[in-house]
Amino acid sequence: MRNQLLFLRNGKVVTGLAILGFFTLLAVLGPWLSPYDPNQVSDALLSPPSATHWLGTDHTGRDILSQIIVGARGVLVVGLVAGVSATVVGVLVGVTAGFVGGVGDESLSALSNMFLVIPQLPLIILIAAQLPSAGGLTVALVIGATGWAWGARVLRAQTLSLRKRDFVEAARANGERTWRLVLAEVLPNLTAVIASGFVGTVTFAVLSQVTLSFIGITPVSEWNWGTILFWAQNNLALQRGAWWWFVPAGACIALLGMALTLVNFGIDEIVNPRLRSTGLHARSLRRRGIRPRVGFTPVVREVRS
Amino acid sequence: MSFLLRRIAFYVLTAWAAITINFFIPRLLPGDPVTALLGRMQGRIDSNAEHALRVLFGLDQDATLWQQYLDYWGLLLRGDLGLSFTHFPTPVSEIVNQSLPWTVGLVGVATVIAFVVGSLIGTFLGWRRGTWADGLLPVATFFQAVPYFWLGLITIAVLSVNLGWFPSSGSYDRGLVPAFTGEFIGSVVYYGFLPALTVVLSSVAGWVLGMRNMMVTVSSEDYVTVAHAKGLAERQVMLGYAARNAVLPQVSSFALSLGFVVGGTLIMEMVFSYQGIGYTLYQAVSTHDYPLMQGCFLVITLSVLVANMVADLAYALLDPRTRTEDR
Numbered sequence: 001m002r003n004q005l006l007f008l009r010n011g012k013v014v015t016g017l018a019i020l021g022f023f024t025l026l027a028v029l030g031p032w033l034s035p036y037d038p039n040q041v042s043d044a045l046l047s048p049p050s051a052t053h054w055l056g057t058d059h060t061g062r063d064i065l066s067q068i069i070v071g072a073r074g075v076l077v078v079g080l081v082a083g084v085s086a087t088v089v090g091v092l093v094g095v096t097a098g099f100v101g102g103v104g105d106e107s108l109s110a111l112s113n114m115f116l117v118i119p120q121l122p123l124i125i126l127i128a129a130q131l132p133s134a135g136g137l138t139v140a141l142v143i144g145a146t147g148w149a150w151g152a153r154v155l156r157a158q159t160l161s162l163r164k165r166d167f168v169e170a171a172r173a174n175g176e177r178t179w180r181l182v183l184a185e186v187l188p189n190l191t192a193v194i195a196s197g198f199v200g201t202v203t204f205a206v207l208s209q210v211t212l213s214f215i216g217i218t219p220v221s222e223w224n225w226g227t228i229l230f231w232a233q234n235n236l237a238l239q240r241g242a243w244w245w246f247v248p249a250g251a252c253i254a255l256l257g258m259a260l261t262l263v264n265f266g267i268d269e270i271v272n273p274r275l276r277s278t279g280l281h282a283r284s285l286r287r288r289g290i291r292p293r294v295g296f297t298p299v300v301r302e303v304r305s
Numbered sequence: 306m307s308f309l310l311r312r313i314a315f316y317v318l319t320a321w322a323a324i325t326i327n328f329f330i331p332r333l334l335p336g337d338p339v340t341a342l343l344g345r346m347q348g349r350i351d352s353n354a355e356h357a358l359r360v361l362f363g364l365d366q367d368a369t370l371w372q373q374y375l376d377y378w379g380l381l382l383r384g385d386l387g388l389s390f391t392h393f394p395t396p397v398s399e400i401v402n403q404s405l406p407w408t409v410g411l412v413g414v415a416t417v418i419a420f421v422v423g424s425l426i427g428t429f430l431g432w433r434r435g436t437w438a439d440g441l442l443p444v445a446t447f448f449q450a451v452p453y454f455w456l457g458l459i460t461i462a463v464l465s466v467n468l469g470w471f472p473s474s475g476s477y478d479r480g481l482v483p484a485f486t487g488e489f490i491g492s493v494v495y496y497g498f499l500p501a502l503t504v505v506l507s508s509v510a511g512w513v514l515g516m517r518n519m520m521v522t523v524s525s526e527d528y529v530t531v532a533h534a535k536g537l538a539e540r541q542v543m544l545g546y547a548a549r550n551a552v553l554p555q556v557s558s559f560a561l562s563l564g565f566v567v568g569g570t571l572i573m574e575m576v577f578s579y580q581g582i583g584y585t586l587y588q589a590v591s592t593h594d595y596p597l598m599q600g601c602f603l604v605i606t607l608s609v610l611v612a613n614m615v616a617d618l619a620y621a622l623l624d625p626r627t628r629t630e631d632r
Contacts, residue, residue: 114319116561118326119609121568122586126602127330129590150561207452211572214454215587229455233576238462238473246462250455257450258443265446268518 010269016262023256026072034066038223049244056244059235067228068248074224075206075256078140082205085144087198090151095190097152098159099182109156115149124208128217136209139218143205151197158193162186196267203260210253225249312617316610323606327599328377354394358387358596386603387596391588397600400585405604408581411497412570415504416563422505423512424555428548430513431520442514449510453569457503457576464499471499474578500570500577508566515558519551526550553624560616564609571605 042061049056055065097108127142162168168185212218213226220227228249237245360376386397430441465473478492524547532542571583578584582601589597
């Protein structure tokens with residue numbers, strides 16, 4: 001409980017979660033919130049932002065704000081599905097490798113290292129381009145199937161160090177079964193690592209999906225922020241100076257990615273106390289006149305209830 | 306020595322896996338686009354090339370899967386990647402050969418610049434932690450979260466369309482004949498500046514954050530305290546003691562991040578119509594040129610593997626622990 005409060009006291013995490021909450025709201029309520037139908041053609045061709053169209057219109061007079069609001073769902077769903085599937089595979093491979101050791105560990109590690117070294121984006125493009133219809137969910141699963149390796153690698157290292165700890169040995173001596181050792185003793189101690197891997201994968205999935213839409217591999221009728229940029233690029237928005245067409249969509253992607261990174265920073269600071277003592281307390285240290293100097297990690301007693 | 310052997314064995318295994326993935330993807334996925342295209346090409350394609358395409362895409366139904374696999378390796382070892390559909394009848398290997406040097410040049414220069422600059426900034430930020438320098442962290446986070454191609458669009462809009470300083474597409478002045486002259490090289494640098502700048506901008510943040518966190522961790526080690534106690538100059542402790550050790554994980558993560566940077570650069574080439582292998586892949590995807598797609602993936606992956614191997618060797622040279630470790 002205390003750890004969760006600590007988590008929420010971190011300014012970075014709160015900012016990140018607030019932005020995430022905003023986009024989640026857009027994703028859920030998008031179709032009701034958007035002022036226009038994103039596919040509705042109008043007479044206002046390529047008009048700059050105005051009172052009627054807050055973010056202007058594209059080359060056929062479609063409202064760009066509506067496209068962004070409706071597109072949020074596509075982006076978040078793909079991020080979530082890809083993140084969950086990659087995390088599940090990563091946990092299965094990583095924890096198994098770390099726990100069983102021996103030949104099983106060697107081969108599973110080699111497998112995840114291979115997936116790490118093979119460049120993912122070209123692989124995803126190759127698979128998605130040969131599928132007959134690469135809709136949002138298909139792309140999410142392809143990203144999940146190729147993007148699990150990083151999480152698996154980190155989890156394996158962490159499991160290795162947990163496996164020989166006293167509490168696990170004690171549980172083993174008590175005659176607990178292996179699956180219970182893994183589920184009840186090891187996994188709870190991996191929560192932070194799993195969470196940070198999940199957040200990282202979601203970031204990667206969002207970027208990959210938007211990139212795939214931008215180069216036109218996913219169907220262009222499915223709205224997401226990459227699709228907007230696809231239309232902008234293919235209708236010379238840059239050359240026509242239509243900044244309202246490509247700036248907002250990109251800014252949304254960047255904002256979402258930043259929010260996820262901020263949450264991950266928070267998790268990192270919980271896992272690594274050295275980062276925490278500089279990050280969380282930098283301001284309060286300065287107020288008390290303690291300047292963190294190289295060579296000394298200031299230990300400040302945290303308020304405990 | 307055993308470290309090197311283990312790494313080489315790993316890369317050989319990975320190369321084999323990549324080639325095998327490339328073999329299985331068109332066979333496992335539903336749909337049969339190549340048959341349709343072959344039908345359209347009927348009569349214009351000579352029987353030898355048609356056979357090669359059938360082998361590459363698993364269309365020779367008479368052969369067993371094992372036989373197909375052996376045939377596929379046979380083709381690859383002769384350097385035959387089939388014929389491109391769009392640039393018919395140019396062999397895929399020829400197209401890839403022309404575009405690969407451009408990508409290697411762009412990625413190589415941009416990655417080295419980003420690594421050096423990013424590590425230096427990270428050293429500084431980690432050393433001055435808890436001061437105003439921490440204010441630069443959100444900026445770095447932002448650049449890390451921006452998709453490569455969008456940053457490319459923005460730089461084109463600002464520096465090329467609005468200010469007219471740089472060309473927005475292409476890789477050299479089309480009026481020039483490619484040759485080793487000062488004029489041509491100058492043109493290549495001029496056209497490559499904007500793509501390289503965007504790759505540097507979007508990949509530098511990762512190096513900054515990684516180096517900063519390592520500096521924070523390393524600077525509370527005993528040897529740094531000792532260096533301070535000896536009364537060495539601040540600068541010398543920072544660069545000669547702390548940074549020297551903090552940079553090691555950076556070098557080892559260099560290998561892993563390379564695939565990501567290469568992926569981003571491929572997209573950048575699509576935005577800038579830069580004639581590297583990413584742009585070729587883009588054209589192959591948009592024209593459904595499957596042999597060219599497969600060829601591009603294979604060459605990209607193998608190049609990344611070679612680069613990784615070089616990074617590993619560099620790491621072994623830098624960190625003596627990898628050499629003495631007898632595991």
